[in-house]
Amino acid sequence: MYASYEIFEDADRHAHALAGWEQRYDQIGEGAFRSAVKQVSMAGVQVFQETANVRVVQRGQLPAGYVTFGLVLGGGAPFSFQGVKVDGNGMVAAPGAREFLLHSPANMSLLGIAIESDKLEAAADAAGVDIKHELLGQHVLSIPGAAGARAGRRIVTTVEAVLADPHAFSSSDGPQNFANAVTDSILELLTFHVPSREDRLTYACRSDIVRRAHDLVLARPEQPVSILDLCERLRVSRRTVQNSFQSVTQMNPLSYLRAIRLAQVRRLLTATPQSEVPVREAAMRWGFSNLGHFASDYKSLFGELPSQTQRAR
Structure with missing residues (x-):
């Protein structure tokens, strides 16, 4: 590195x-x-x-x-x-x-x-x-x-x-996580130049893809799931993943999965006192390493900063 x-x-x-x-x-x-x-x-x-x-x-x-x-x-x-x-x-x-x-x-x-x-x-x-x-x-x-x-x-x-x-990022997964995050962003831009393929998946199949992606996030709380992860683990193409999320959730995959992780952080905050689980620890448990971006995303989704969320007593 x-x-x-x-x-x-x-x-x-x-x-x-x-x-x-x-x-x-x-x-x-x-x-x-x-x-x-x-x-x-x-x-x-x-x-x-x-x-x-x-x-x-x-x-x-x-x-x-x-x-x-x-x-x-x-x-x-x-x-x-x-x-x-x-x-x-x-x-x-x-x-x-x-x-x-x-x-x-x-x-x-x-x-x-x-x-x-x-x-x-x-x-x-x-x-x-x-x-x-x-x-x-x-x-x-x-x-x-x-x-x-x-x-x-x-x-x-x-x-x-x-x-x-x-x-x-010096851990065994750190370098690959970095490489995946960058490569994934570039591939997303390259898809604008890949000819569209006819998508014959039923709505039920698309819903199942979204459900399995949701389950992957919950199974790996400390490690955010990238689009490449989804493609490899679900054995489907990037375009299928994107079309499935757009059809079922009207959101792009990354925004949806980020919202799911934010929801888990909020659930953890409301269920525990500050003295037991500080905001930083709650964020880290669900893969948010940059607290500044986490706080901004949290406020955008819930209308308040994580520090303003009412904690359990």
Whole structure:
């Protein structure tokens, strides 16, 4: 596992800080250079979030053996990757061992994700996502801006969780949980470019898929269930999982399963006194390691902070 957060005042030092990348950054915007890089690498997945205050030209070679993705988090103007405009409605997607040219604007914030090709292929097969080689050759894929923003926030949150407590991800399951969370977010965006397949499942079958997913959450309270977990354990494709939840619950799978875990935390809080089970412990028991995000999600669902929930006496 490798995790770091660094601040730079020189473009070359910034470029060299990205582990495993052969590249050069040329500053072309005026002003003193200021930048930062947050990066985490484990279990065949590398994620980095980079920011810089001035316009930069990035040239180099994409890591061999990986498929690289990029999501725009912010910038004073669109990016340009291999001559194609990239903004909030686009995602960089390119196979490794190829030269690249990226123009990044002033005040840019970019999320880069490199996933081992074999790992991405295995995850896609398990999820029923057919990734064609020609798809990645397009360099930039159009995606719904809202979906890209959600995926970006999820990945950034995962990276920040590792940086805040690296030891929590050093366990046997930690690296794979990190890799699954990132890969799952990317596959969700790639599904927008997978042709729809006719879904002949009955409503009863879809309901059964939702029920079994619900049971999985209750059986693994301390470990959140990802979409990849559902696909592998239920032996169905990602699209089937998504269609089933949308049909039965009118919610996406992750939102539904998060609500189920939040409901279990609330039940635990109302059934126990604060002195016996503090809010932090209750959240951790149901897989919420980031208390800030937990409190925000809890308030959104129940209209009050967990600290305001009436406890048993």
